[in-house]
Each structure stands twice: as C-alpha cells, then as structure tokens.
Amino acid sequence: MxxxxxxxxxxxxxxxxxGVSAVEVSLETGAVTxxxxxxxxxxxxxxAVVEAGYELVGV
Structure with a gap:
C-alpha cells in the first residue's frame, strides 16, 4: 500500500x-488488525484483501 x-x-x-466489527490498517507496515x-x-x-487489490501474506 x-x-x-x-x-x-x-x-x-x-x-x-x-462479522467484522472494526479494522485498523497500517500504511507504514502493511499490517491489518x-x-x-x-x-x-x-x-x-x-x-476481501484480494478484491482490494492486495495479497494476504500471513495470518
């Protein structure tokens, strides 16, 4: 990003x-909570991540 x-x-x-109630996305690290x-x-x-144009790297 x-x-x-x-x-x-x-x-x-x-x-x-x-089921998702909140999302935090860090532009600096690319991490999502x-x-x-x-x-x-x-x-x-x-x-959802792929639809946004990105790849899920780890969980």
Whole structure:
C-alpha cells in the first residue's frame, strides 16, 4: 500500500466481511488488525484483501 486511498480500500473491503466489527490498517507496515465477535472464515478475509487489490501474506 502506498497511500491513504489504499488503506481505505482495504478497510472498506474487510468491513464488508460478515462479522467484522472494526479494522485498523497500517500504511507504514502493511499490517491489518481485524476485530470480530465471531470466528471469521479465512477465505472470506483473503477474498476481501484480494478484491482490494492486495495479497494476504500471513495470518
């Protein structure tokens, strides 16, 4: 990610995943923190990151 637009795109896609209540994205490190009150499907998280134009590197 190279700009705040990138951060907002990733955040928006992840907030659309069922069960996600909050998302923090670090432009500096590329790290993402997701809050959820329920277990999330890794595939749904991965698909959201890919939809935003990025690759999920680690969990």
């Amino acid at each position: 190279s700009c705040e637009h990138c951060v907002n795109r990733v955040r928006g896609e992840l907030l659309a995943v069922s 997701i809050e959820s009150g329920e277990a999330l499907q890794l595939s749904a998280v991965r698909d």
